[in-house]
Amino acid sequence: MTQGIEAPEIETRHLAAEPTRRDTPGSSRRLPTLGLGIVLPFIVLIGLVIAAVLPSWIATTGALDMDPAQAFAAPGAAHWFGTDESGRDVFSRVIFGTRSSLLIGVLATLIGLGVALVLGALAGLGTKAVDFGVSRFLEVLFAFPGLLLALLVITILGPGVVTTTIAVGLSAAPGYARMIRSQVLSIRRSGYVEAAIVQGKSGGYIIVRHILPNVAAPLFVLATLGVGQAIVWASSLSFLGLGATPPDPEWGSMLSQGRLYIGNAWWLTFFPGLFIVLSAASTTLLGHGIQRKLKDR
Amino acid sequence: MSLEIKEVQQLSPGAEQHAKRKTFLKVIGSRVLGAAGVLLAVATLAFFAMRLVPGDPVDALLGGPGNNATEEVRNTTRELAGLDKPLLVQYGTYLGKLVTGDLGDSYQLREPVAQVLADQLGNTLLLAVLALATAWVLALGLALWASRGGRIAAVVGNLLEVISAAVPHFWLGSLLILVFSVNLQLLPATSGAPGIDSLILPVLTLAIPLAGFLGQVMRESMLIAMTSPFAISARARGESEIQLSLRHALRHAALPGIGLSGWAMGSLISGAVVVETVFARPGIGRTLLQSVLVRDVPVVLGCVVLVAAIYIIVTLLSDLAERLADPRLRAQ
Numbered sequence: 001m002t003q004g005i006e007a008p009e010i011e012t013r014h015l016a017a018e019p020t021r022r023d024t025p026g027s028s029r030r031l032p033t034l035g036l037g038i039v040l041p042f043i044v045l046i047g048l049v050i051a052a053v054l055p056s057w058i059a060t061t062g063a064l065d066m067d068p069a070q071a072f073a074a075p076g077a078a079h080w081f082g083t084d085e086s087g088r089d090v091f092s093r094v095i096f097g098t099r100s101s102l103l104i105g106v107l108a109t110l111i112g113l114g115v116a117l118v119l120g121a122l123a124g125l126g127t128k129a130v131d132f133g134v135s136r137f138l139e140v141l142f143a144f145p146g147l148l149l150a151l152l153v154i155t156i157l158g159p160g161v162v163t164t165t166i167a168v169g170l171s172a173a174p175g176y177a178r179m180i181r182s183q184v185l186s187i188r189r190s191g192y193v194e195a196a197i198v199q200g201k202s203g204g205y206i207i208v209r210h211i212l213p214n215v216a217a218p219l220f221v222l223a224t225l226g227v228g229q230a231i232v233w234a235s236s237l238s239f240l241g242l243g244a245t246p247p248d249p250e251w252g253s254m255l256s257q258g259r260l261y262i263g264n265a266w267w268l269t270f271f272p273g274l275f276i277v278l279s280a281a282s283t284t285l286l287g288h289g290i291q292r293k294l295k296d297r
Numbered sequence: 298m299s300l301e302i303k304e305v306q307q308l309s310p311g312a313e314q315h316a317k318r319k320t321f322l323k324v325i326g327s328r329v330l331g332a333a334g335v336l337l338a339v340a341t342l343a344f345f346a347m348r349l350v351p352g353d354p355v356d357a358l359l360g361g362p363g364n365n366a367t368e369e370v371r372n373t374t375r376e377l378a379g380l381d382k383p384l385l386v387q388y389g390t391y392l393g394k395l396v397t398g399d400l401g402d403s404y405q406l407r408e409p410v411a412q413v414l415a416d417q418l419g420n421t422l423l424l425a426v427l428a429l430a431t432a433w434v435l436a437l438g439l440a441l442w443a444s445r446g447g448r449i450a451a452v453v454g455n456l457l458e459v460i461s462a463a464v465p466h467f468w469l470g471s472l473l474i475l476v477f478s479v480n481l482q483l484l485p486a487t488s489g490a491p492g493i494d495s496l497i498l499p500v501l502t503l504a505i506p507l508a509g510f511l512g513q514v515m516r517e518s519m520l521i522a523m524t525s526p527f528a529i530s531a532r533a534r535g536e537s538e539i540q541l542s543l544r545h546a547l548r549h550a551a552l553p554g555i556g557l558s559g560w561a562m563g564s565l566i567s568g569a570v571v572v573e574t575v576f577a578r579p580g581i582g583r584t585l586l587q588s589v590l591v592r593d594v595p596v597v598l599g600c601v602v603l604v605a606a607i608y609i610i611v612t613l614l615s616d617l618a619e620r621l622a623d624p625r626l627r628a629q
Contacts, residue, residue: 236465240574
């Protein structure tokens with residue numbers, strides 16, 4: 001899994017497209033791919049958000065409703081995703097799990113971005129000594145790859161949903177901070193900021209009018225990409241028994257429980273994981289789609 | 298450093314060689330020093346972070362918070378463990394012991410942490426190295442296949458992106474168990490026993506998402522290589538596209554892979570925490586998870602410092618290897 005450590009940014013589309021096709025905006029061969037790359041994940045995401053906000057509209061039973069007579073029913077008309085060892089409807093549980101998974105993903109990303117914004121802005125706007133200090137600090141944090149930093153945080157704070165969210169957010173922060181720093185630095189050295197300095201504008205004015213708006217767009221992309229990653233990490237920690245605990249309908253912990261019955265009830269393992277992939281993939285693809293749009297502009 | 302080279306260029310070829318070697322050695326020296334500095338900082342940060350773990354370490358030493366130890370016993374234990382000394386003295390002792398490879402004793406296992414880790418390290422390294430090699434082979438194959446450009450390649454690119462970013466190890470591993478162990482009954486679902494067939498599924502679980510990521514990076518640098526001047530001159534010499542991609546572009550595809558190996562190793566060992574749990578395989582990852590669950594501070598500290606050290610060393614080596622493989626980096 002490449003989740004975890006902030007990895008070099010990849011931009012492939014402009015290389016894959018041939019120059020001639022790029023020069024003809026009316027060409028119908030290129031546009032649909034780009035559109036679909038944004039539209040499809042967007043639709044999936046809308047569906048997930050609806051499930052998160054109003055799970056009872058979609059789910060057929062409650063998240064904890066048991067029906068022992070129906071235990072281990074295979075997926076079918078009555079139970080779309082089958083039932084678990086206590087006869088709970090897996091489809092309903094997965095739907096009810098959407099809220100906590102998305103919420104953890106979004107909150108962890110916000111925590112990570114908040115910490116990163118402080119560190120990144122400090123390094124990008126501060127003096128050389130501050131930049132040096134922050135950059136070395138980030139370098140040290142990078143030496144705790146992937147889940148390691150999160151595990152360190154959980155050792156201190158103890159397991160649980162809240163601490164998992166904080167741990168995931170904090171372990172994503174160094175990667176965000178590095179990107180924010182370089183973004184701030186490149187804007188700080190740009191022509192229009194220099195022009196504003198020459199015009200005698202104050203530092204606060206330049207930060208509010210020039211630097212913040214220009215950091216906002218890449219930050220939004222970063223956040224979108226980050227949510228998918230945070231969902232995967234948080235569910236991994238739940239799977240390991242450090243986050244949500246059964247019988248809460250959390251995808252990672254559902255999967256961890258379902259794995260005990262992998263020999264006779266594959267659906268207990270398959271469907272929770274499928275929803276993790278759906279949500280993480282849709283946010284990732286959407287993030288990259290927006291990123292490309294911004295670059296093309 | 299660039300100034301130095303400009304001056305050198307006016308000298309004789311032999312002197313130029315000598316100076317280049319000197320610059321290279323200088324680079325190695327500064328990198329090694331930097332890596333040692335980061336390692337020291339990691340050990341320091343981890344030590345003080347572990348001080349934030351709530352509860353009295355003496356309780357942990359005496360078998361948990363519920364123990365009925367008398368005040369006298371507690372004090373003796375505290376003294377024996379050196380916990381009565383000032384924090385900075387404890388930190389100094391910790392660093393001094395760390396240099397000699399002494400990581401203290403596990404609260405839970407009552408064994409030296411170094412011994413526990415030494416027993417498990419081989420398992421995890423074997424898993425990680427095999428996964429890295431497998432990911433490399435898969436990624437190079439993917440890059441070769443998808444380097445022609447066009448729409449299919451773009452779709453493949455998106456697919457790789459999804460696989461590398463959105464498929465959790467625990468799901469992939471479980472699905473592989475479902476298909477190859479439960480349904481086809483070809484491979485064992487657990488990886489405790491020695492032998493190659495018990496390694497195949499864990500290695501694949503770790504390698505596939507990494508290959509998705511490396512494949513993307515390699516494909517991109519291969520595409521750049523295929524349109525660069527040397528590729529045009531090779532085409533002018535009459536080389537076929539296949540010859541060109543195998544002889545020239547492949548090397549370019551491999552370069553970023555070398556540079557990313559340190560990062561990849563880190564993500565593999567982090568992934569091992571999950572994969573070793575899925576496949577019930579002994580190793581550093583599972584040891585770390587167990588010690589996090591029971592807050593066995595010395596073991597957590599030892600694991601974290603060990604993994605960070607591996608990450609730092611592999612990053613350093615891959616950095617230098619990239620320099621050796623890519624002449625352009627040496628000129629910088």
